[in-house]
Amino acid sequence: MKKFMPYVLCLLVALLLLGCSGKTEEPKEEPTAQAPEETVETNEAGNSHTTISVTDMSGREITLTEPVTRIVALTASDCEILYALGAGDALVGRGEYCDWPKEVTEVPSVQSGADTNIEQIIALNPQVLLMSTMAQTEEQIAALENAGIRVVVSDAQDIEGVYEAISLIGALMGRSTEAEALVSEMQSTFTEIQSASGDSKTVYFEVSPLEYGLWAAGSNTFMDEIAQMLHLTNIFADVSGWGEVSEEQVIQRAPDYIVTIAMYFGEGPTPEEEIASRSGWENIPAIQEGRILNLQNNELSRPGPRLAEGAQMLFDFVYGEDAV
Amino acid sequence: MLEVQNLTVRFGSLTIVDNISFSLAPGQWLMVVGPNGAGKTTIISAISRAVPYTGQVLFEGRDIRHQKTRELAQCMGVLSQNHYVGYGFTVEEVIRLGRYAHAPGLLGGKQHAGEALVAQAIAKTGMEPYLKQSVLTLSGGELQRTFLAQLFAQDPRLLILDEPTNHLDLVYQKQVFQLVQEWLRQPGRAVISVVHDLSLARAYGTHAILMQKGRIVSAGATQEVMTPDNLNAVYAMDVFDWMQRLYGQWAPGEGEGTL
Amino acid sequence: MKKRTEGFGPVEYALFTAVTLAVLLLCICVGSVMLPLKETVAVLWNALTGADNEAYALAANILLPVRLPRVLCVALVGACLSLCGAAMQGLLKNPLADGTTLGVSSGASLGAVLAIAFGFSLPGFPLGGTMVLAISFAFVSLLLILSLAYRLDSSLSTNTIILIGVIFSMFASSISSLVITFAGDKVKTITFWTMGSLQGSSYENALLLLGALTLFGGILLWHARELNAFAVGEDNARSIGVDVRRVKLTVLIAISVLIGVCVSVSGTIGFVGLVTPHMLRSITGPNHRRLLPAALFGGACFLLLSDLLARTLLGPRELPLGVITSFVGSLVFIYIFCKARTR
Numbered sequence: 001m002k003k004f005m006p007y008v009l010c011l012l013v014a015l016l017l018l019g020c021s022g023k024t025e026e027p028k029e030e031p032t033a034q035a036p037e038e039t040v041e042t043n044e045a046g047n048s049h050t051t052i053s054v055t056d057m058s059g060r061e062i063t064l065t066e067p068v069t070r071i072v073a074l075t076a077s078d079c080e081i082l083y084a085l086g087a088g089d090a091l092v093g094r095g096e097y098c099d100w101p102k103e104v105t106e107v108p109s110v111q112s113g114a115d116t117n118i119e120q121i122i123a124l125n126p127q128v129l130l131m132s133t134m135a136q137t138e139e140q141i142a143a144l145e146n147a148g149i150r151v152v153v154s155d156a157q158d159i160e161g162v163y164e165a166i167s168l169i170g171a172l173m174g175r176s177t178e179a180e181a182l183v184s185e186m187q188s189t190f191t192e193i194q195s196a197s198g199d200s201k202t203v204y205f206e207v208s209p210l211e212y213g214l215w216a217a218g219s220n221t222f223m224d225e226i227a228q229m230l231h232l233t234n235i236f237a238d239v240s241g242w243g244e245v246s247e248e249q250v251i252q253r254a255p256d257y258i259v260t261i262a263m264y265f266g267e268g269p270t271p272e273e274e275i276a277s278r279s280g281w282e283n284i285p286a287i288q289e290g291r292i293l294n295l296q297n298n299e300l301s302r303p304g305p306r307l308a309e310g311a312q313m314l315f316d317f318v319y320g321e322d323a324v
Numbered sequence: 325m326l327e328v329q330n331l332t333v334r335f336g337s338l339t340i341v342d343n344i345s346f347s348l349a350p351g352q353w354l355m356v357v358g359p360n361g362a363g364k365t366t367i368i369s370a371i372s373r374a375v376p377y378t379g380q381v382l383f384e385g386r387d388i389r390h391q392k393t394r395e396l397a398q399c400m401g402v403l404s405q406n407h408y409v410g411y412g413f414t415v416e417e418v419i420r421l422g423r424y425a426h427a428p429g430l431l432g433g434k435q436h437a438g439e440a441l442v443a444q445a446i447a448k449t450g451m452e453p454y455l456k457q458s459v460l461t462l463s464g465g466e467l468q469r470t471f472l473a474q475l476f477a478q479d480p481r482l483l484i485l486d487e488p489t490n491h492l493d494l495v496y497q498k499q500v501f502q503l504v505q506e507w508l509r510q511p512g513r514a515v516i517s518v519v520h521d522l523s524l525a526r527a528y529g530t531h532a533i534l535m536q537k538g539r540i541v542s543a544g545a546t547q548e549v550m551t552p553d554n555l556n557a558v559y560a561m562d563v564f565d566w567m568q569r570l571y572g573q574w575a576p577g578e579g580e581g582t583l
Numbered sequence: 584m585k586k587r588t589e590g591f592g593p594v595e596y597a598l599f600t601a602v603t604l605a606v607l608l609l610c611i612c613v614g615s616v617m618l619p620l621k622e623t624v625a626v627l628w629n630a631l632t633g634a635d636n637e638a639y640a641l642a643a644n645i646l647l648p649v650r651l652p653r654v655l656c657v658a659l660v661g662a663c664l665s666l667c668g669a670a671m672q673g674l675l676k677n678p679l680a681d682g683t684t685l686g687v688s689s690g691a692s693l694g695a696v697l698a699i700a701f702g703f704s705l706p707g708f709p710l711g712g713t714m715v716l717a718i719s720f721a722f723v724s725l726l727l728i729l730s731l732a733y734r735l736d737s738s739l740s741t742n743t744i745i746l747i748g749v750i751f752s753m754f755a756s757s758i759s760s761l762v763i764t765f766a767g768d769k770v771k772t773i774t775f776w777t778m779g780s781l782q783g784s785s786y787e788n789a790l791l792l793l794g795a796l797t798l799f800g801g802i803l804l805w806h807a808r809e810l811n812a813f814a815v816g817e818d819n820a821r822s823i824g825v826d827v828r829r830v831k832l833t834v835l836i837a838i839s840v841l842i843g844v845c846v847s848v849s850g851t852i853g854f855v856g857l858v859t860p861h862m863l864r865s866i867t868g869p870n871h872r873r874l875l876p877a878a879l880f881g882g883a884c885f886l887l888l889s890d891l892l893a894r895t896l897l898g899p900r901e902l903p904l905g906v907i908t909s910f911v912g913s914l915v916f917i918y919i920f921c922k923a924r925t926r
Contacts, residue, residue: 210783213901236899244901246615246894247782248645267702279785280648283640374821397824404818410676411814411869417589421812425824471819478823 054171057164058133058153067174072121073130074112078154079104080304081166084182087173093124100297100306116140122147128172130154156303159190159225166305182305189308193315194229201318203232204255204286207242207301209262209271210278216245223259223300226311230318232257251280257318258286259293261301270294293317325350325514326371326482330379333366340366342538343379348482348531353508353515355529355546357522359559362535364518368486371516372402383482397425400482401475405490407467412458415451415470422477438477445476449503465496472503483507485517489524501528523567526550534558590807590872599880603658606884610654610891611646615899618642656784657890657904658883659792660849661859663800663841665882668856669863669874670803673810674834676817678864678919679745681857682721682842683912686752688853690724691717691839691846693755693762700762710791710847718843724751725835780903781849781890788848795844799837800879806834807871814869852886852905854912859885861915 052064072093073079079098082091088103095112098104110120112131118140121129129144132155141151152172154165163183170179205223208215217223218239227234235253236245262271269277272292281287299310326348333341341363348354356364370377373388373396381388383399391399401422409418422445423438446452449469454462459470468488475483483504489497505528508515519525525532525546532549534542536558542549555563591599612623622642629636629643636643664682671680682688694716697703705711728744728751736743803810809830812820821827845852859881860874867873886908893902 213780213782213903238898239900244780244782244903245899246901247649248614248616249899251645251649252616252641278648278783280644283644372822374818393821393826394824397822402818402822404822407816407819409815410678411673411864413811413815413869417811417870418815420589421808421815421819421823424808424812474819474823 052171052174054152054168056153056168057155057161060151060153062150062152064127064150064172068128068172070124070126071128071130071173072110072124072126073098074110074116075130075132075154076100076298077156077162077302077304078130078132078165078169080302080306081169082173084305085166085170085173085175085178087169087175090173092126093121100302100304118143122149128152130169130172157220159186159222159307162303162305162307163187165303186305186308189312190229193311197229197231197315197319200231200233201256202235202253203227203257203259203318204235204250204253205300206258206260206262206275209260209274210247213244214247214250215242216250217242217301221301222303222307226300226307226314229311230315232318247280251284254284256285256289257291257293258284259295259300259314261295261298263296264294271296291317325384326516327382327385328367328371328379329382331367331370331381332378333363333370333375334378340538341370341377344533344535344538344540345379346533346540346543348514348516350481350512350514351508351530353505353517353528353530355525355532356516356518356535357520357525357532357550358535358541361537363538364535365486367535368402368484368516368518372400372484394425397478397480399480400484401478401480402484403468403471403475403486403488405487407471409459409467412460414456415459415462416446416455418459418470419446419451419473419477422474422479425478441479442477445473448476448506449473465492465499468492468496468500469503472500476507481512481514483513483515483517485515485519487518487520490520497524504528522550522555522563523571589870591876596876599877603880603883606887607654607658610657610887611650613891613895614645614650615894615901616645618645652786652789653781653784654887654890655786655789656781656792656848657886659789659796660781660845660852661855661882661884661886662879663792663796663845663882664852664855665859665878665885666796666800666803666856666875667838667841668882669860669871669878670806670810670834671838671856672860673814673869673871673874674831675744676814677744678861678923679857679916681854682838683752683851683853683909684745684857684916685725685728685748686750686755687721687724687728687839687842688846688851689752689755689759691721691843692851693759694718694720694843695847696759696762700765710788714844714847717847718840721843721846722836722839724755725839727751729835780901780905782901784848792844792848795841799840802833802837803841804875804879806830807875810834810871810875811869814871850905853909854916855882855886855908857919858908858912858915861919 052067053061054063055061069090070092071082071087071090073082073091074095076095076098079091079094080100082088083101083104088101091104091107093110094104094107096109097112098107098109108124110124111117116131121144126149128150130152133153144151152168154168156162156165163186166183167176167179170176170182205217205221205227206214207217216236216239217234218236218241219234220240221242224234224237235250235255236243239245258275260271260275262274264270268274271294275281275292276287276290286292293314295310295313297306299306299313328347329345330343331341331345332339332343344367346354356367358364366375369375371381371388373393383391383396388396420442423442427438446455449472451466451469451473454466454470459467462470472488485504488504489500492500501524504515504517507513517529519529529546531544532546533540534549534554541558542554552564611627612618612620619642622639623646626636626639626643626646628634629639630647636647668681671682671685672678674680682691695713697720698713698716703712703716705715728747731751732744732747735747809820809825812823812825813830817827820830860878863877863881864874867877886904889907889911890904893904893907896902
């Protein structure tokens with residue numbers, strides 16, 4: 001028996017570890033960004049001189065003497081916000097995965113995420129680097145600051161955070177008015193669809209197709225937040241974040257609607273057709289009624305201004321175009 | 325029985341065995357002797373097709389190059405100097421593998437003649453008490469006897485021994501050599517072996533070839549080959565004087581040769 | 584002397600089959616969604632007799648198209664991988680040899696990734712392109728690893744071969760990553776797949792695995808005596824009349840095909856071929872007449888139980904199967920390595 005003790009111990013530790021990885025991290029306590037301040041000083045010559053002081057979403061204070069004209073944004077959502085505010089021209093570099101709107105792909109790309117390349121960024125000579133907190137280290141930030149590049153962190157975890165990111169970026173670019181307009185436009189869209197949403201149905205968000213293991217969006221995701229807005233129940237609300245789920249569970253939980261974000265490459269069946277053809281899924285209401293929506297342009301998976309668009313598409317899909 | 329003609333083995337630009345020829349008839353025990361690096365073991369590797377060679381090796385008139393491995397194994401078997409067995413097979417399992425050449429395939433190895441030979445091989449080598457034991461637990465001598473039993477079960481006509489008792493103590497040395505001598509008494513059998521111990525070579529060999537630097541210095545009956553002059557020349561020392569001094573202290577008067 | 588066969592008798596085979604069937608049944612009855620045993624049995628019975636399953640629509644929709652094919656595929660993949668591991672360990676006289684440790688699985692994955700990235704496919708055969716490339720890459724990897732190992736150390740000692748396997752494995756994975764980086768979004772999903780998953784298995788997959796196992800697993804089983812000879816020693820094998828080159832080539836091809844088919848169906852599931860043969864060898868002994876059939880059944884049971892854990896441990900979530908097998912496998916690997924060192 002003694003011989004087996006090490007194994008038993010190892011197994012226990014393993015089970016514990018696996019068990020822990022199942023739970024997700026508690027939603028991070030986000031330092032609330034203070035409202036950006038803009039101080040307008042008028043000097044003697046009558047030229048207006050603006051000092052911009054913002055607190056970014058990691059709680060760091062950044063002061064700039066003038067609105068930013070050269071900026072690098074690493075995350076796709078920040079690029080989208082910049083364009084939505086009409087500040088796309090100031091973008092001199094983008095993260096490699098930024099793909100919306102189309103014009104952004106003409107901007108020089110830099111490696112982002114875990115492979116963030118400081119040299120590439122410095123070479124573009126921006127005034128500000130916009131990035132999320134996920135992959136960058138203290139050393140990388142220090143290196144950038146030493147090169148005279150101000151680092152601003154935007155890291156939205158929910159829709160409230162997206163508003164915050166928009167007004168933060170608006171302040172940086174000297175486009176606070178546009179930012180306010182964008183936020184209130186999004187807010188009104190959300191309010192509108194929320195009030196028009198009716199009965200409670202269930203929805204299943206698929207983020208990776210069956211062939212590669214079924215992955216679903218659970219709670220604490222933008223998809224889940226918007227589903228709640230539309231009075232839809234996410235069938236995997238008991239899974240936190242994105243996770244691989246069992247096919248059997250989808251069949252048992254029988255969602256009324258299925259939303260997939262699978263890419264379609266123009267060969268073979270479309271993602272909708274593929275889902276509808278899965279064996280064993282025939283009795284799922286969503287399949288029987290043909291209620292499968294493909295949002296393949298990241299409308300609901302990216303913390304940007306198009307969340308409202310995505311929410312509207314989901315609303316139209318669930319309640320019909322004429323409901324609002 | 326075995327005819328070796330113009331055998332040459334090269335490793336790259338190095339010639340290990342240089343154009344040698346000899347032959348072996350039934351009933352003979354050919355000892356290949358010579359100092360280290362003379363190419364003794366390489367000859368044996370060539371005959372058992374483990375290394376590429378030029379020249380010809382004929383077994384009963386047929387070129388061994390064109391024979392199937394299995395057919396060749398029915399003719400000749402090899403006992404090498406040491407064995408490292410990877411897994412804990414039982415002694416019996418290792419011995420029974422000797423029947424492979426006569427009955428290959430999954431279901432082979434169970435005919436009557438084969439069973440008799442296996443039983444005989446086990447009895448001769450005295451391995452009965454060890455049959456169910458794992459080969460990993462055997463001493464060097466027991467392991468060598470196990471493989472000798474496998475070789476007897478294989479029932480070849482030519483036995484090839486490569487320094488079979490290199491690491492063994494005297495008791496096992498004697499056992500192995502006497503078992504082989506007994507085996508040789510059956511009709512149509514021959515043995516070829518590489519032996520370092522000159523006394524053993526002289527005591528058991530009927531014939532010998534003396535080698536130096538890949539060439540044959542002398543070949544023929546053991547007594548004619550292993551003369552003081554030949555040996556002294558090849559080993560560059562007074563071999564007989566040394567032997568006399570070594571063995572003389574144990575048995576004054578009577579030298580080596582009677583075992 | 585009494586005659587005794589080295590292989591198993593019919594009673595033992597009946598026992599193995601019974602145990603495997605019992606495990607199979609357990610894995611069919613237990614799953615992510617708990618179905619009442621009565622319904623499970625009824626659905627299976629109705630399906631077998633061709634009767635209607637209308638009364639148990641949900642159970643039928645979960646069991647027949649989803650759970651049953653998956654469980655069958657898991658059992659077959661387990662049997663294939665375990666059989667390959669046992670054969671490789673005998674052929675190379677090395678208890679640590681396995682598709683994973685030698686880098687064959689990584690090689691096969693690379694083939695599959697290339698097939699997906701460059702859209703290589705056989706018309707009329709949905710999985711054909713991936714499979715052909717996976718098999719050929721598995722075989723080329725084996726040849727490369729072994730010839731390199733022979734060149735460095737002709738005795739093929741444990742350390743050399745494992746070292747080369749690990750290095751090759753890294754090499755193949757790095758090329759896979761490179762391909763994935765350049766192939767864009769299309770192949771990014773592959774990273775999920777390289778973890779090893781049997782979600783979405785179909786009856787066609789099971790049939791394919793069964794075919795490969797019957798043919799090439801049969802070849803391996805047929806070579807049990809030759810493998811015994813190799814496990815005793817390659818020189819000894821040559822001496823007793825084994826055609827060393829031919830047998831080696833045949834066995835390596837059979838192993839490559841089996842690993843290639845498994846990788847293209849299920850992705851890389853590590854260490855199955857290491858764990859089961861090792862555990863079984865202490866019961867059956869090293870004789871391949873017993874070890875190979877035992878590995879066949881044992882591998883199926885081991886992977887079935889691992890998959891059961893993967894499916895049920897975390898509630899509605901699934902764990903990648905490769906995570907569980909690699910975890911157990913690494914521990915066993917360390918154990919064997921230490922034991923081999925201290926001997």
